[in-house]
Each structure stands twice: as C-alpha cells, then as structure tokens.
Amino acid sequence: MRGPRREVWGWLLAGLVVWTLFRAAEFDPALLWQGGQGALFDFAAGFWPPAKDGPFLSIVVLAVGQTLAMATAGVFFAAILAWPLALLATPVLAEPPGGVVFRGWCGKWTRAAIRGVLVVMRGIPDLVWALLFVRAVGLGATAAVWALAIAYAGMLGKVYGELFEMAREPAAALLASGSGKTGALVHGVLPVVLPDVISYTIYRWECGIRASVVMGFVGAGGLGQQIELSLRMFEGGQVLTLLLALLILVALADRLSAQLRRAFA
Amino acid sequence: MNHGRRSWNAVLLVATAVAASLASLDVLPWQMASADGVARMAGYVAGFWPPDTHPDFLLQVAKGSWETLAMALAGTILAAFFGLLLAWPSSHAGGVGRLAKWVLNPLRAVPELVWAAFMVLAAGLGPMAGTLAIALHTTGVLGRLYAETLENAPSAAADALREAGARGWQVMIWGVLPVVLTRLVGYALYRAEMNIRAAAVLGFVGAGGLGQMLYVSLSLFQETRAATLIIATLFLVAAVETLGSQLRRRLDGT
Numbered sequence: 340m341r342g343p344r345r346e347v348w349g350w351l352l353a354g355l356v357v358w359t360l361f362r363a364a365e366f367d368p369a370l371l372w373q374g375g376q377g378a379l380f381d382f383a384a385g386f387w388p389p390a391k392d393g394p395f396l397s398i399v400v401l402a403v404g405q406t407l408a409m410a411t412a413g414v415f416f417a418a419i420l421a422w423p424l425a426l427l428a429t430p431v432l433a434e435p436p437g438g439v440v441f442r443g444w445c446g447k448w449t450r451a452a453i454r455g456v457l458v459v460m461r462g463i464p465d466l467v468w469a470l471l472f473v474r475a476v477g478l479g480a481t482a483a484v485w486a487l488a489i490a491y492a493g494m495l496g497k498v499y500g501e502l503f504e505m506a507r508e509p510a511a512a513l514l515a516s517g518s519g520k521t522g523a524l525v526h527g528v529l530p531v532v533l534p535d536v537i538s539y540t541i542y543r544w545e546c547g548i549r550a551s552v553v554m555g556f557v558g559a560g561g562l563g564q565q566i567e568l569s570l571r572m573f574e575g576g577q578v579l580t581l582l583l584a585l586l587i588l589v590a591l592a593d594r595l596s597a598q599l600r601r602a603f604a
Numbered sequence: 605m606n607h608g609r610r611s612w613n614a615v616l617l618v619a620t621a622v623a624a625s626l627a628s629l630d631v632l633p634w635q636m637a638s639a640d641g642v643a644r645m646a647g648y649v650a651g652f653w654p655p656d657t658h659p660d661f662l663l664q665v666a667k668g669s670w671e672t673l674a675m676a677l678a679g680t681i682l683a684a685f686f687g688l689l690l691a692w693p694s695s696h697a698g699g700v701g702r703l704a705k706w707v708l709n710p711l712r713a714v715p716e717l718v719w720a721a722f723m724v725l726a727a728g729l730g731p732m733a734g735t736l737a738i739a740l741h742t743t744g745v746l747g748r749l750y751a752e753t754l755e756n757a758p759s760a761a762a763d764a765l766r767e768a769g770a771r772g773w774q775v776m777i778w779g780v781l782p783v784v785l786t787r788l789v790g791y792a793l794y795r796a797e798m799n800i801r802a803a804a805v806l807g808f809v810g811a812g813g814l815g816q817m818l819y820v821s822l823s824l825f826q827e828t829r830a831a832t833l834i835i836a837t838l839f840l841v842a843a844v845e846t847l848g849s850q851l852r853r854r855l856d857g858t
Contacts, residue, residue, distance in 0.1 A: 357681060363674030364735040365812070370727045382726060408625035415622045462838045466717070466805040467818065474822055475648050484631045553717045557808055563718075567809075570721055586713050602614035 385575030395577060398565065399584050406561035406588065409480050409554075410547035413487025418540050420492035425499035428453040431510050431528060432520050457500075461493025469554040480560035483551050490550075491543055498539050499532070506531035537603045545596040552585055562588070648827075655831040664817070665836050672813035672840065675731045676803040679738025680796040686739070687746030688788065692776060694747065695754040704747075712744025716802045720811040731812030738799050738806070749791050757784045790855060797848040804837050814840070 426432065428450055468490050472482035510527035518526070555563020562585055569577035626632060694704030720737035727733045762779035770778070781788075807815025814837055821829040 357678075360674045360678045360681070361735075363671060364678040364731045366678055366732055366735055370732055404628075407621075408628050411621050411625040412629055412631055415625070458842075459838065462841055463834060464801065464805050464837065464841075466808060467834060467837065470808065470819065470822060475645055480629050481631050484629060549715060553715050556717055556721060566718065567721065570725070582714065582718075585718075586710070589713065599614050599618070602610045 382575075385573065386579045388576055389579040389583060390574065390576035391580060395580070399562075399580060402562045402565045402581070403584055403588055405480055406548065406551050406555070406563075409483045409551040409559075409561055410487065410544060413484045413551065414491055414540065414544045414547045416484065416488035417491035417495050417543070420488060421495035421499050424453055424457060424492065424496040425503060426524075428457060428496065429500045429503045431503040431507050432514070432523055453496075457493045457496045459493070460489050461491075461497065463490070465490035465550050466554060466557065469559045470557045473558045478558040478560070478564075483554040483559035483561065486554060486559065487547055487550060491547060495540065495543060499536060502532040502535050502539075503528060534604060538600045541596050541599050541603070545592050548592045549589060552588075651827040652831040654828060655835060656826075656828040657832065661829060661832065665814070665832060668814040668817045668833070669836055669840055671731050672803045672807075672815070673800060675734040675806070675811075675813055676738060676799040677796060679735045679803070680742055680792055680799050682735070682739035683742030683746050683795070684788070684792040686743045687750050690743065690747040691750035691754055695751040704751075708744050708747040708751075710744070711740055712748060714741065716741045716799075717806060717809060720806045721809045724810045729810040729812075729816075734803060734806040734811035734813060737811060738803060742795050742799060746791060746795060750788060753784050753787050753791070754780060786855075793848070793851065797844055800844045801841055804840060 430446065430450065433446055465486055468486035469483055472485050476482055476485070506528040509531060510523045513523040513527040514520075551559075551561055552563045552566075555561045555565065556567050558564060562581060566578060566581045566585075569581060690704045690708055693700045694708060695701065716737050719740045720734055723733035723736040723740075727736060757780050761783060762775050765775045765779040803813055803815075805815045807813045807817065808819045810816060814833055818830055818833040818837070821827075821833060
C-alpha cells in the first residue's frame, strides 16, 4: 500500500516539474496585459469586419489557387522520387534474398544508406526545408514545391517501402520462376500495393495543402504569404478573410481527398 | 462498369490537376536549372560545412532545445486542462454543447504556426508566444478527442452515482474521469510528441526555441551555425520519436 506521505511527495515533484517547464517557456500571462487591457481588445476588434472588396478577393482566389498548385506539384514530385528510393530501400526485388535490387548496386549497404537518407529527408521538418529553399532559390512557390517534394518523399519512401514488403512472396515466386525484375515489379508487386500506395499518396496531398499554407509564412508563396503580409500591415479584416479561405480550402480538400480515395478503392 | 468508370474519372481529374499545377508554377527541373544556378546552389550547400561546434554556441543550442521542449510540454499541459474544460460541455447536447464545439473547431482548424504569428503580436517575441500557440491549437484537438472519450465512457459508475443523488460535477469527477483517465493521458502524451516537432519550427515567426535561432542564423548568413541547429532539431525529433514509441509500447503492455 502506498502511504499518503509518498503521494504528497509525488504531487510536490510533479508540481516542481510543471513549474520548471512554465518558467523555461517564460510563461507570464501578465505579458498579454502589458499594453493595458485595451491593446489586446483593439487587436482582436481590428479583425472585424472581414475585407471583401473586389481587388482583394481576387488576390485571395489567386493565393488559394497557388497553394493548391504548390501542394499538388510538391506531392507529385515526392511520389516520383519515392518510388526508386523505396525500391532501393527494401529487398523485395532482391534475388537471391539479400542480394541486389538493381544490377551493380551492393544490396545491404545500399539499403542502409538509402534508409538513412530517407530518415534525414523526413526528419528535417518541411518548414525548415522551405526556409532553406527560400534562401537558395528566392521567395515564391518554387521553394515550397521542392521543400514538399523532399520532406514528403522521405515519408512516402518509408511507407511505400513498408507496403512493398507485403508483396515479398508474390515477387519472390515470380523471380524464382525466371521472371525478370520488371516483370516481378509489374505483376508481383504492383497489384498488391497499388491501392494502398494511391490511397496514402492522396492522404499526403491533403496534408500537403496544410503544409503549403504554413510554408507561405517563410516566404514560399500562396495563402500563407498573403496572411503574413496582411498581418504585418495590421490589416485585420484581410487576415480574417484569408483565414476563412484557409478553413474552406482545408475542409474542401478533406472532402475531395476522401472521395478520390473511395474512387480508387 | 460503374466502378471502373469512376476510377477513370478520378485518374483524369488527378492528371489534369497535376498538369495544371506544373504549368502554372515553372518548377520543372529544366525550367530552373542553368549552369550558373547549379554552381550557385553547390556553393550555398557547401557553406553549411563544417557545423559550428564552438562550446559557447553548443551551450546556446542546448538551451534552445530545452526551450523548445518546455514550450511544447507547457502548451500541452495547458491544452489538456482547457480541452477537458471545453470537452465536458461539448459532450452534452443542446445550446451549451454547440457553443463549446463552436469554440473548439476554429481553435483546431488554424495551424500552430498561424496562431504563433498572432501570439507574437499579442504577447511579444519569445517562447511565451509559442507556448500559447501550441496551447490554442492543441486545446481544439484534445477538446474534440476528450469529448468523444467522455461520450463513449462506460456509464455504470456514473449511473450509480446519479441514482444515489450526486450532482453533475460530482458524477464527472468520481464517476466518469477515473474510468477514462488513462485514455485522456494517452491522448495528451501523443499530442505532446507531435507538439515537440511543431515547437521546433514555431520560432520562424519569432516564437522562441530552436526555430528562432535557426531563422536568425540563416538571416545573418551564418550557415555553419544553421547546420548545427538543423542537426540538433533532427536529434530532438528522433529522440522524442524513439522515447514515444517505447512509452507507448510500455503503456500498451500493462
């Protein structure tokens, strides 16, 4: 049985940990009231009414379109990059088991190296990739597309690889009966994995839309860049309109993604 | 065949969307690559080597990592508290429930980074803004998960208390919460893990932690420092992932 004294110590320790965390996070609600309560309320009140003049609305529509294009192109490139990476990272087409996937590639070490590359690609957050690309190729949508392509190729490569493992037996059977690697891929692996590959890729496209919105905050184009601009100019009404556009875009993308996945299922 | 037709329509839709996206963006490799551009890119990448390992800087990086961790955990603790507070009414039918859902939905729908940009304006630069941003978004997420958990909780204990004449809040504290507590803590831990990853980049809009250091060092063209910070982010994310999966395995095991 636990004594009450031990329980008290437990609570004290938990309290100390929580206190330390909030101190390290420099948490101080008084900061919000620093400029007088008025400042916060003025800030919130500035958001009403939403901006709805013609020229601004056309900017919003263009920004939404650009965000959609960024996510679509980014995930498309990610999927193209992920296929060869996933094939190299898994032994599904290796013959004999533990051998090489493509002629001239040393099996085990290639797999380990490619796995490491995939870990780094998805381990560095997509927003960090976006910032690095903005510095390298300049402001705009291009940075977001390549950031998404790399970060998501890391994730897709891992998941495709796991799916390929499920096709090991049919692929091995085909290889054993003298079929070539291409034949084993097309007739052994694809039929097993394709539905799941498509479904997961569409799901990632849905995530990619959210990610591309956020990437705009580091200058990578689309809706996020517009929100950042309006916020910097203290145009609260414009920010509210853009946020509403964001909510509608994400909700519609969720629905479209669900429908597409059903169509391919 | 109806089904085949539908999936062909979907293929056509996806192909059109991809073609339209590529056409509108100028991002194809041959549209971007020029001999000059490739050389410039190689120079940029080479500038990141070697990572800065000066002891003073490493100490700063450790402090930034700790700040990121603290932002994520403090934000999650706040979110678990307020999420539960909002989940209780939102699990009820009627006007109050609808009102609570109306608060939770936009909290969840606005991404952490957008909240962070707002909070930097409201609370100033620094980790406090990041903590608030994490707390706001996560309150929306946990509030919804908690509401579902409360609704689906086995009701035997709660019914017994209600029959014995306990009030609503007494039923909640003694009848419902003990039954679902592990569930609620599990959700909070899972979100804490995701929030550490999110907190690492909130600094890009000035909300403290490793992200702010990375943003500043890239703005000042200190690429070797940026390299160290990126490696630290990778380590933090990987460590949390490993710890999280081990913790989950242990929780599932018992």
